[in-house]
Amino acid sequence: MPMTLVTADITRLALDAIVNAANPGLLGGGGVDGAIHRAAGPALLAACRALPEVSPGVRCPTGEARMTPGFGLPARFVIHTVGPVWHGGHAGEAELLGRCYRACIGLAIENKLHSIAFPAISCGVYGYPPDQAATVAIAALRDVLATHAKLDVQLCCFDDRMAAIWRRALNPA
Ligand code: AR6
Numbered sequence: 227m228p229m230t231l232v233t234a235d236i237t238r239l240a241l242d243a244i245v246n247a248a249n250p251g252l253l254g255g256g257g258v259d260g261a262i263h264r265a266a267g268p269a270l271l272a273a274c275r276a277l278p279e280v281s282p283g284v285r286c287p288t289g290e291a292r293m294t295p296g297f298g299l300p301a302r303f304v305i306h307t308v309g310p311v312w313h314g315g316h317a318g319e320a321e322l323l324g325r326c327y328r329a330c331i332g333l334a335i336e337n338k339l340h341s342i343a344f345p346a347i348s349c350g351v352y353g354y355p356p357d358q359a360a361t362v363a364i365a366a367l368r369d370v371l372a373t374h375a376k377l378d379v380q381l382c383c384f385d386d387r388m389a390a391i392w393r394r395a396l397n398p399a
Pocket of ligand 1: 352382
């Protein structure tokens, strides 16, 4: 199945999993993280709090992923990942961002999920230039989809401006 681009509020998508662009503490925040916690309800925060810390205050290091139920969301699960903060592009950002996509897909496959939607990880508060993020994301996803062709992967952009950038990366002229 090819990747599809959707312009939507990710909290409305009734898929097996939606991905949350979280921070290492996994206790909520702004942007898509805040929207997901609001829509899922307080049980999501409790489930995140119950995830073990790997170091003080860190439940999910950058580039990794953790899974919880979706609670009040139409999606069955939330896969939380932590994208890199943009520091200009020479601090391993692309490698870390690629790892986020691969880790989320890895969890989806491990748990036999069939559909997953990603927001534009790191493209908000974390400042990653969206055109560069899209290129990294699409390359990482194409790689995995080469061996897991049945997975339904949706790239969820919140607005038309972001969708146009991701569409160009999906279908370069
Ligand atoms: N549905 C889909 N996409 C959304 C939604 C939504 N409901 N809301 C925002 N976006 P950001 P980051 C888009 O800042 O850059 C949080 O505070 C948004 O337009 O949510 O990875 C966390 O706790 C942008 O394109 O995530 C972390 O501290 C994209 O989602 C930090 O922000 C990602 O923007 C993570 O920053």
